[in-house]
Each structure stands twice: as structure tokens, then as C-alpha cells.
Amino acid sequence: MFCNQCEQTAKGIGCTVVGVCGKNEEVADLQDLLIYSLQGLSLYALEGRKLSIVDEDTDLFILEAIFSTLTNVDFDPDRFVELINRSVELREAMKAKVASAGGKTDFKEAPASFIPTGSVADLAEQGKALDFLNNLDEDNNIRSLKQTVLFGLKGIGAYADHAAILGQKDLAIPAFCYEALVMLLTPKLPMDDGVALVMKAGEINLRAMELLDAGNTGTYGHPVPTPVPLGHRKNKCILITGHDLHDLELLLKQTEGKGIDIYTHGEMLPCHGYPELKKYPHFYGHYGTAWQNQQKEFPNFPGPILFTTNCIQKPRDDYKDRVFTNGLVGWPGVKHINDKDYTQVVDMALSMSGFTDDVDNGQVLVGFGRNSVLGVADKVIEAVKSKALRHFFLVGGCDGAKPGRDYFTKFVEQVPDDCVVLTLACGKFRFFDKDLGDIGGIPRLLDVGQCNDAYSAIQIAVALAKAFDCEVNDLPLSLVLSWYEQKAVAILLTLLFLGIKDIRLGPSLPAFISSDVLNFLVSTFDIKPIDTPETDLKAILG
Template sequence: MYCNQCEQTAKGVACEIGGVCGKTDITAALQDALIYALQGLAFPAHEARNLGIVDEELDFFVLKGVFTTLTNVNFDADRLCDLIRETVARRNALTAQLAEASRDLGFPHPSARFIPADTNEALIEQSRALNLIEKLDADADIRSLKQILLYGIKGIAAYAEHAYKFGEADPVVTEFIYDALLALTAEGLTVEDCVKAALRAGEINLRAMELLDASNTGHYGHPEPTAVPLGHRKNKCILITGHDLQNLETLLRQTEGKGIDVYTHGEMLPCHAYPQLKKYPHFFGHFGTAWHNQRIELGNFPGAILFTTNCIQRPLASYADRVFTTNLVGWPDVQHVPEHDFSAVIDKALELDGWTDDTDQGTVTTGFARNAVLGVVDKIIDAVKAGDIKHFFLVGGCDGARSERSYYTDFVRQTPADSVVLTLACGKFRFIKEDLGDIRGIPRLLDIGQCNDAYSAIQIAVALSKAFDCGVNDLPLSMVLSWYEQKAVSILLTLLYLGIKDIRLGPTLPAFITPNVLNYLVAHYNIQPITTPEQDLQVLLAS
């Protein structure tokens, strides 16, 4: 096993025995083998597109396949083996179709000829022998850049898969996924070649986030500033966590009139701000913070728990019997439920006691996506011109368990009273309850939404730059980001594609970035690791 794709990786180098996230060496090997099989499929898929043959069902399968390998999505070895075999079967079928068109199919890479072993045990050993990451390239710097590209497309696939389910798709996104999978097999690439591909990934991720934004706002309306209860009320209950708004809508419809309240957790908090979701009277409040404390928090929730895509840790045995997941193809130790039928979750909630009292623990406010913020942009501009707002900070990103992440809490607490903090993703739970007050009625802490709502943050920054007739880098705006998994990589690539500089990144730098690649990022974009809140604030406010 060799896995360094997330921020929690062992000793800041790589997980080589078992994953800090809970995955085994078997899972790691099979996830890499799935990527390898998808590389093989990319060869005939790319050729087919050159002939004008586009199979949308295949495209969606590939998005799901790449998404499956993202941290915390699928730890089920049997299901991964099935996906690998299905990928190869689809590759063979498409190759046969192309052969009928008399195409020369001398694909050069062995992934195009990969044949999975007949038994799962043999396939696991076969997967271990692939050494996917090590064989990306002999040159450490090129290998590092290829890893950035690989992890970038994992993030892209996550957003594009969610949008695809709503019917929002752009063939450019899937075409790039195929191109990137092929680029990972290419030899003789230069640093410039790899950087160009990485920046293209950033551009495509912007499009994927735009598609998901259109999906969410098109179906549920634009988010509105909404105060969300943090307490609970006496009733049966279900908690939903993850990212998938469509799953939430299904759950709300199927629990209507059944005497069950639905609570959010983690990145589902912003869902309370969508008009077509908050209209449900039993969509009540938010419980807990983010995944870094899941095991304690969820063990204290007295109802059924539903995980939607890619926000799951291995549940404790003491409450695993009431945990359900829609996670693509699931985990081995929790019950997988289809996305259209949550009856098993509902039955479990009705069986359990639920909350037996009412508790008021205050509220947090969410819903400051681009439509809400741009609706008061004139007030913001006036406050800036009057000197009441002197600086903006975007403090957000993925959360994790490391104690160093207290940096973000301390940073936000120390931001000056004449500054505004924009935030998004699960990293905000380090400080979402902080009362920073307001400036001319504008809250100093504005929750933009989920990680994919980086699209909203970008639109806000662009609108401000236009209002002040300057570039985004010339705004009094500082970005202080945390990262955990691959969606954060894709968002970072988007920011680099847009030419945004001076980003502070933490709590540690990615282990897959070599010193030479880091030097390149510093030289061209002035990316820097976080230090202390005091030192970083001093530098950022002086710039």
C-alpha cells in the first residue's frame, strides 16, 4: 500500500500499512486498479469520440468510477472488484465496436490490455502488483504533477457526478476526464506539459462546479440567509450528512407526515437555505459540526443516520446498526440503501426513541451564496469606500482531525473588526459558531455554502473586482484555505487557473508535492504554507 492522496496521510509522507482514513491495503490496491482499468477504457473512449461516438451512459459510469476512488467513498472490496471487471468489459465492448469500423487499435499502454483475475483474491494480488502511483513516472517531479492531475480529476468527477444526476452535463467535462486519464499514461512529459494539464483541470473543475450550481439553484432556488437551530425538539429523527441535495429532497418527501424530524450534519448545513428544501416543516435543524468529530457526535444522535456521497468514516460498532449510506456502491459494514428508497432508514428512525426533550442551543446562519451577497453588493461597496470594511478573508476548505486545524479557529477570532470573513465547505465548522458581529448590518461571518460553492465565492470575488475596476489579486482579499481530500485539490487548481495568487494553505502541504514542484508554485503563484494566525494576519493585512 502507498497512499498519500489526503492531508491526514501517515507521518505527512504516505500510508503504507493501513489508511488513517480507515481503508485497508486491499481497498487502496483495488482503488488504484480501478483507476488503471479506467485508463484502459479511456483509450477506446477517446478514439470513439474522435469518430463522433458519444455514449452518455458510459460517460456517467466513468464519472462514478473515478469518484469511487476519492477518499472515504467506497471501502467495499467485493464491489470494487465488480467495478473493475465492469470497466474492462465496457472497454472490450467499445474496442470491438471500433474494430468493426476498421480502426487501428494498437493502444500502446498495458492498461488497454489489462485482464482482471477471475477470483477476487487473485484480483487483489494483481492490483497490489500494479503499483499505480510509483509507475506514473520515473521522474519524481513529473510523478508529483501527475498525481496533482489525478487527484484533480477525482474532485472534478465528484462535482460532475452530482450535477449529472440532475441532468446537467457538458461533454467537455467528460472529454477532459478521458484526456487526463490518458495523460497519466504518457511518457516524456515536461513540467510545462503537466502544469498545462493541471491548469486545464482547474478550468474544467470551474465548469463542473458551475453545472452543479445550476443543478442546485435550478431545482431548489437560490439560497437565502437562514438561521438554523442547533438544538433539538422532542420527536423521532433522522440525521443526514454528506453533500447530496437530491438525496435530502428524497428523504424529506418520504418522511413527510411520518412524525420524523430531519437534521443535517456537516456539509448539509447550507441546504437549510434553499427555498424548495426549507419549505418542509419537519426539516428542523443542524446537529454536530463536521466529520472530524463524527464518532463522538453521531454516537450521541438518538435516531437513524444517513450518509450521502463521500462524507463517511468507519462507524463504531455500537451504532453501526442504525447507519445507512447511499455512497455509490457502499461500505462493507453499513447498510447500503438505494437513492430512491429510504424506507429502511425511516423504519429504523421510527423504531428508535429519537429526542425525548426540547433543547435550545441557539442558531447559526447560512445561505450567503452569490445571489444573496451580490444582492447587497452596493452596501458592501459603500462600506469599503467609507473605510468600514478594509479587508475580506476567505477562510474555508476541507476539515480533518489534526489538532493543527485549530489554527483556523484562532485565525478567524483574530480577524480585525473592520474585516469580513467569507467561508465555505466543512472547514467552517472550526469557527461557525463564533459571533463576529456585523458591519452596517452585514454579518462579518458569511457562510457561502458547500465546497462546490467555491463557484459562488469566485463569482463574488469577480463581481467585487469589476465594481472596483481592478483584478481579483488587487482586491483587499486574502485566501486562507484548509484541505483534506481531492475536491480541495480540484478547487485549488481552479484558483490557479484563474490566476489567483498569495494563497495560504494548510494545515500541512500535500505530501505528493515535491520540493521542486512546491518551488514552482511559490515562484509563479506565491502559494505559502500557513504559519501562525498572528504572523499570517500581520503579513496579509500589510499586503
Template sequence: MNMFCYQCEQTAKGSGCTAHGVCGKGPEVASLQDLTVHALKEISRYAHAARQLGVTDDETNVFTIKACFSTLTNVNFDAVDFQRLLQKATEIRQKIGNLYEDACRKQGKQPEDLNLHIDWWKSVNDLNALVDLGESVTIENRLKEYGDDVTGLQELIVYGLKGLSAYADHAQILGQQDDAVYAFVHEAFDYVSREPQDVEQLTAMALKTGAINLRAMELLDAGNTKTYGNPEPTQCRVTPVKGKAIVVSGHDLKDLHELLKQTEGKGINVYTHGEMLPCNAYPELKKFDHLVGNYGGAWQDQRKEFDEFPGAILMTTNCLQKPKDSYKDRIFTSGLVGWPDVQHIDDYDFTPVIEAALAQPGFTEDAPEKRIPIGFAHNTVMSVAENVVDLVKAGKIKHFFLIGGCDGAKPGRNYYTEFAEKVPDDCVILTLACGKYRFNKMEFGDIEGIPRILDCGQCNDAYSAIQIAVALSKAFDCGVNDLPLSMILSWYEQKAVAILLTLLHLGIKDMKLGPSLPAFVGPNVLNVLVEQFGLAPVATVEDDLAECLS
């Protein structure tokens, strides 16, 4: 059985995984994910049409973003989970279809036939049949029909929707929603389900995806900060403490909070991992004494790090790799994450995780203490913006570099370590997402009390970096592109795609992207991005640094 997937940076040979996903995704799951996206296009046709008649449905809205998020890289690898998802999609399709047709009748209109004419819903109880249907809606079919540019732009929109849906899902879990986000997701899926438009129109829709992603990140920022407080500068421990242990990876703050409440007083130390590192800076999380710090580094090192971790492991949202047998009995998933034969936690009942932690030896002694600075989200940086502006005007801060994004295992990412090392001492580094693990344990010092490395947080905290840039541009009475600011971005999966689209929507120019360019962006589309925005692949550290400082 073949597959075709080119949605992540580490795709095989830089062009597409055709036998088995580099991420660990097999062709069966790849096919089911393709079919899930197809189902979402059909559901969105009805939802978009119904919304034009004044009818919306909360269940359809939330299901759409959850199902879309489930197809993002490193979230769910379980074929049975996708069968259940498609079974639920069948119910949603029927519900929103009925709502649309009822609205048409009430308004004296003739309902359109909005089906995509592959009766996937008739096969939801037959897993093999679903896999076969998924093979009929593969990206390869559209590549043959429409070519690289049009298909690539369609997929650019879809991958932006996947990243947007991740942020919207996190936000709605924390009570933050905006119907405009749901409306656009349905509009965009409806758009890519139809005969494709030209490159210019498709590019405009991709940039609109970036605009709505900015709103989704704003919602998530509000959800995180209203629930857990604004992150504050914190010296976070990154070496182990003696005692029983649980490590939490992924992105979900609520999962961590609920776990902290349930482990209080049980003699278990809780560690963050990967993108959860910034959680140690939120006041309502750091007040738990048994949240003792961060363990390990970025997601791609988890198989080694989890193998060595003497406790239980909880994976929230994405960034899961195939678990080793050595720790498969003590790793757990929650939310939308799934792996075959790994126990899943429902309804925030972390009893099995706690029991597994108590059954493990834990760390037998304290490691030598080491701490790193975190917690420099937009609220913190804006509070010292006047000092920063004064230092720039005095010539003591010459330039700002945003060096961050996704990390990964593919060769070439040492570029980001070397770049950070070679940034001059009179420059400040902003960083976010797991790309910061390439250099965040190095010593960079400060410039008159302003740390030379400012960790803005998770990947969604690109919102913070944007707010910081906007605040500085107002302080200097200039456009963001006129600031002494360079963006050196790394990408891996679809949240990074959504963030890039947001930055392009905002008109940010001359960004550098690496370590390689997306396989779904063909040369003609790349030329458009280069001409309009000056987007360029990373080159050598010396050349890129010289260009930024020129």
C-alpha cells in the first residue's frame, strides 16, 4: 500500500513520504487522515452554506477544528481512532446537512447538492473500506490533475487550517471562542473543495488563513493568561530533583494544571518537557511546589529522554513519536493524541499516570542545579519597553533577532545554534517554540539588565513576538519592517505554516526560513513569495548574519 504526504519539513527526500511517514505514520493512517480532510471539506460545504442562511451549529464548529487538528503531524497514529472520528463525522454531516436543508425550506430556497460524491459515510463501520476510500482522495490525484502550483497552494491553505485549528482547539478548551474563526475554517475548506482558482486567488486565501490564525492565537493567549496569569520572568530548573516523577510534554496547559492538582501531596515531582517549558512561568502553575522544572529538550529527542526518565510520561496534544517498548507501559496520551496500545486518559482523570509514577523508582538523587531564564511574553517585555527603547537609542542594543520555531531531527538545524552563538553581544535574541532548545541553555548575559535571550514561550506565543514588534514600531514611530529586527525561522509542522502565513498577512518582509523550504511550495509560488515578501531560505550563518546587520 502506498501513501503520499508532504505536509512536514522532514518528508522523505524533501519531496514526500510514499512508503511510510518519517514521523512514524503508516500508509493506513495516512489514508484515513486524507479521508478525514475530505470529510471535513464536505461538512464545511454544508456548514458554510447554512451560515449564509443564518444557521450555525456549535457541535459542528468544535468537531471541525478537533478533527482537523487530529490530522496534524505527530498527533494521532491510531487507525481505530480515525475510524471513530469518521463515524462521528457521519453524524455531524447528517446534522448540519439537515440544518441547511431546513433553513432552505423555511426561506423558500432550493437546497444545493453539496455532496462531494464519494459516499464515505456508508463505510464507517468497515475500517478496510475506509482506508481504500482514503486512497481515492490522495493529494497525488490532485497533483496529476491540477499540477504542483495549484495543488501546493491548496495544501498550503489546508496546512494553515490545521495549525489554526490546533490553536482554536486549545483556546475553546479554556473558554475562548469566536464564531469568525469557525466561519472561516468552513469557508476555506469549502473553497479548496471546489474547482481551484488561479495562483493569485489561492495566495490571497492563504494570507486570509494567516489573518484568522492571528485571531486564533489571540484567543489562545487570552485563554492562557486569563486562566493562569501572565507569564513572568522565571529562572527555571532544568536538572532533576530526587523523588518520584511525571514528565508532561505537548502543549496543553489545562492538562498540566489538572495533573498538578491531582498529584498535590502525593510526593511526586512534575516536570515539563518540550513545548511545555514555558508553563513554569505562569503564576497559577508555578505556585505548585511540586512543579520542579523542565526535563530534557525538544520533541525529537524524546525516545532517548523518555527511555532514561524514571517515572511516568504524559503526552498532550502533538509532538508524539513512536514509543519504545521500554517505556510503553508508562507513557499515556490525552486529548487528541493517540498511539495504538498506549493508554489514553479521558476526562482529566490522571489516576493511571499517578499510579505508574509511584510504581517507578524516580530520581535517586538531586542533579547539580542549573537554571535558565524563561517567561518573557509580551506583557513582560512591554513592561520594560521604555528601557529597551532607551538602550536602542543609546546604541547599546543594535539589533533584535527572532530565532525560533519548530525543531526537528533532519540535518541542517545546527545552523540555528551557530547563528545564536555568532549574534553580536550588542544584540538581543527573541526565541519561542521548541527551536529554542538549540541554544537556550547557553549563557548570553545581559545588556544593562535586559537579558540577551528572551524566551517568549510556546509556538503560539508567536503572538507575543508580534505584539512586541508592534509595540517597538509604535515606540520608534516606524513600520515593523523598518525596525532593527530580523526573523530567522525554523519550521517542522503545520502550526509553523499557520504562523508563517500570519507573518506574511501582516506584511513582514525579508524573513529567512529553514532548514529547507516546504515541498508543497513549488518554484512559481516561491517566486511570488520572494517578490512580494522577500522570503528566502537560510544560507550560511555568516552571509545571513551580515545581510541582517547591513
């Protein structure tokens, strides 16, 4: 195996024996083979697009399949076998449609005629023989650009899949997935074409996040400022973690009136701010901090745990028996729910002790999406003009277990009292419970939401720039971002597409970025690696 798609990749180079995430060699090789098989499907689907042949099942499948290879989603080899075989079935069906319409079907690229072997072990050997990432291109810089596109695609797939679940779709997104996967097959891809593909990935991800935002807010309302308890109360309980609001809604409906409280973990925290979710009286509070601490937190939770989507480490044996997975998430030996019927989870919650006392650990505020922030835009603008508010910082992104992420805690702690910190995604759990006070009634720590709510943060910045009659890059706004997996890559590409400059990125720069590509990003967008909080604050504020 060779995998360098996440920030914590071994030795800052790549995982070659087992993934830092817990992914074993077999799963890694199967994931590579799945992407390879999707390239074959994409050749015919892209040709089909030229002939106005569009198949919704294929479009939805490409998003889900790409998403399944994102860090910390699926570790179950059997399910990758199903996805690989399904990709070939869809490829052959699309090939037949294209042939009937008189389109091209004589593709010479190897994925177009790939035939999967039967067993898990044999398929893994096929994947291993590809040495997929290393063979994307002979040229190190072109390979770097291709990897950037591929990893951005995985983030796009995640957001577009979530949006589709809520009924929000755009044919341009799967079309780009086909285009990009085919472009990855192009030998000696010109550098300019590679850069253009990277920028287009950022544009398409902006659309995917817009769709997901429309799905979330259209279904559950725009978030409103909401206090969320960090303690617990005496009652039966279920913990849900991940990203999917629809899964949470279904769990709330299926536990209504059963004497069970629902607690969030990780990126589910912002869900407490959505009006259509917060209306459930048993939607109570938030348990624990970020995902990297779950190995300490989860054994202490006195109820079942429902994992949705990614950013979840493989559960330890001492609590694995009460873990349930949903959607794409899966590990061998862990109970998986395929039909959204959470009866097993509910029954387990009722059989367990739950919390036997009341504990007050304070609370945090969520719900500062664009509607809430722009609803007090006049106060914000006046505070800036009166110099009561000097600077905005967006400090957020992915969290992880690698040393060095305490930078973000120290940074926020040292932000001067006349500055506001906006935050989003699970990176906020480094400092989400800090009491930073307020500036004229405006909280100094504003939780914008999940990682996909970068869309909301972008809209806030655009609106403020319009109010001040300037460009976004001229605002008193600095982005200090942490990254871990491929949704963060997709968001970064969106920021670059929008021309956002002077971004500080950490804890380390992507291992898949070559020195020449990095130099291009630095010279074009002034991207910087984080230094120390003191040095960076001084450089930003003077």
C-alpha cells in the first residue's frame, strides 16, 4: 500500500504498512482498485454526456463510491468488493447505451476493460499491483496536481452525497467527477491543464457545499444561536456522531416519547442550532470533545453510539459491542444499519443504565451561521468603524491526534480582546468551550457550524466585503486553518478558486504537494505554513 491523502500520514511521507487511521493494506489496495474501476466507468459516462445520456443511478453511485474512499469512512473489505463489482456493472450498462447511440466505445485505457477477480484477497492483489498513487504520473509535479484533484474529489463526493440525501442535486457535479477521473488517466498532462483542473475542483466543491447548505437549511431551517449543555441529565441515552443531519432527524423521531435523551459528539454539535431539530425536547446536549479523544470518552458513555459518516477512528474492543454504523461507515465486526431503522439502537439504550445523575458542565453557544451573523451586521460594521473590533479570525478545520494541534488552542487564547474568532468543523474542539467574552454584545467566539458550513463563512465574508465596499482580501480577516482529510482539501481548493489569499495552514503541509506546486501556491495565493501563535499573530496584526 501507499497512502498519503491525510495530514497524519506516516513520517509526513506516506503510509506503506498500515494507515495511521487504522486502515490496513487490504482495504487500502481495495480502495485504489475502486478508484481505478471508477475511471473505467467514467470513460463511458463522460462519452454518454456528449450524447445526452444521463443515468441518475450512475451519477449517485459515483459520488457514494468516491466518498467511501475518504479517510476514516469504510474499513470493511467486503463492502469494497460490492462497490467494485457494481462499478463494473454500471460501466457495462453505460457502454451498451453509448454503443446504441453511436458513441465511442473502443477506449484503449486499461480501466475501460478492467475485469475484477472474485475473492477479496484476489481483488486486493489487483489493487496492490496498480501502485495507484505512485503511478498517476511519471512527473512529480503533475502527479502532485493529480493527487490534489483526486483528494479534492473525495471531499466533493462527500458533500454532494449528503446533499443528494436531502434532495439537492446538480448534474454538473457527477459530470465533473467523470471528467476529473478521466483526466487522471492522461499521460504527460500539461501543467496548465492540471492547475485548471485543480481550480475547477474548487469551483465544483463550492456548488456542492451550496447544495448541502440548501438541503440543511431548507429542511431544518437556518441555525439560530442556541446554548448547548456539556453535562448530562439522569435518563437513558444515545450518542450520535458524524455529520449527517438526516440521520439525526430519523434518530430523534424514532426515540420520541421513549424516555431516551440524544447527545451529539463531534461535528453533530452545530445541529442543536437548527430549529427543526432543536424542537425535540429529548435532543439534550453534547458529550465529549473532538473525535481524536473518543478512545477515552466513549467507554464512559453509558449508552449505545451511532456513527455516521467519517472522521471516526476505529472503535476499540472495550466499547465496540455497543457501536452501530450507518450509511457508508463500516468496520468488520461492527453492527451496521442499512435501512435507517434504529430499533436495535433504541432497544440497547433502553437496556442500559444511561446516566444515573445530573451533572452541569456548563454550556457552549452554537448557531452562528450567515443568517445569525448578518442579522447583526449593522453592529459588526459599527464596531469595526469605531475600532472596537479590530480584526476577524477564522480558526477552524479538521482536528486530529498528531502533536502540534495545540497551536490552534494557544492561538485563540492569545487573540487580543478587540478581535472576533469565527470557527467551524471539528477543529474548534481545541477551544470551543473557551469563554472569550463579547464586543458590544457580539460574542468573540462564533461557531459557524460544520466543515461544510465553510459555505456560510464565505457568504459572511462576501457580505461584509460588500458592506465595506472592498474585496474579501481587503477585509480585516485572516484564515488560520487546520486540515486532516480530504473534505478540508476540497474546501481549500474552493478558497483558492475564490482567490482568497494569505491563508495559514497546518499543522503540516500536505505530503502530496511537490515543492514546485507548493511554490506556485505560495507565489499565487500566499499560502503559509503555521509558525507559532505569537509569530503569526504579530505578522497578522503588526
